[in-house]
Amino acid sequence: MILFISACLMGVSCRYDGGAKTLPCLAQLMARYQVIPVCPEILGGLPTPRPPAERQGRRVLCKDGADVTQAYLHGAQETLKLARLYGCSCAVLKERSPSCGFGQIYDGTFSGRLVPGGGTAAELLAQNGVRVLGESSVETLL
Numbered sequence: 001m002i003l004f005i006s007a008c009l010m011g012v013s014c015r016y017d018g019g020a021k022t023l024p025c026l027a028q029l030m031a032r033y034q035v036i037p038v039c040p041e042i043l044g045g046l047p048t049p050r051p052p053a054e055r056q057g058r059r060v061l062c063k064d065g066a067d068v069t070q071a072y073l074h075g076a077q078e079t080l081k082l083a084r085l086y087g088c089s090c091a092v093l094k095e096r097s098p099s100c101g102f103g104q105i106y107d108g109t110f111s112g113r114l115v116p117g118g119g120t121a122a123e124l125l126a127q128n129g130v131r132v133l134g135e136s137s138v139e140t141l142l
Helices: 026-032 069-086 120-127 135-141
Strands: 002-006 034-038 053-056 059-062 090-093 102-106 114-118 131-134
Touching: 002 026, 002 069, 026 135, 034 069, 053 102, 059 069, 069 120, 090 120, 090 135, 102 120, 102 131, 114 120, 120 131, 131 135
Parallel strands: 002 034, 002 090, 090 131
Antiparallel strands: 053 059, 102 114
């Protein structure tokens, strides 16, 4: 099975703050699956580092008020193109992210409060038949 993984979960320094959040079980996943790193924000043309962003309804806004919705939507579309190109059926994505979060995301007030919802790329992948998991559920694949 081909598995997309958020690039930051593979140790790539592409998060908004320029950091990474490497999965402890990454080596196990790579031994078991064909793993492809993906970062929808980078595919959407955003720099690293970048201002923090959160979803506010259908829009994605930075903490400084800049509207980055189009970059997030473009990155989601590019991620879906890659999923189709590689025949990806499952993705492990960074939880709570405005692009990769699935199930819960930050509420758009930059207060740290979580609400039910999904990120732009996670939602688009799921709508197109890709199973989406957050990193806290990765053990189900092992």
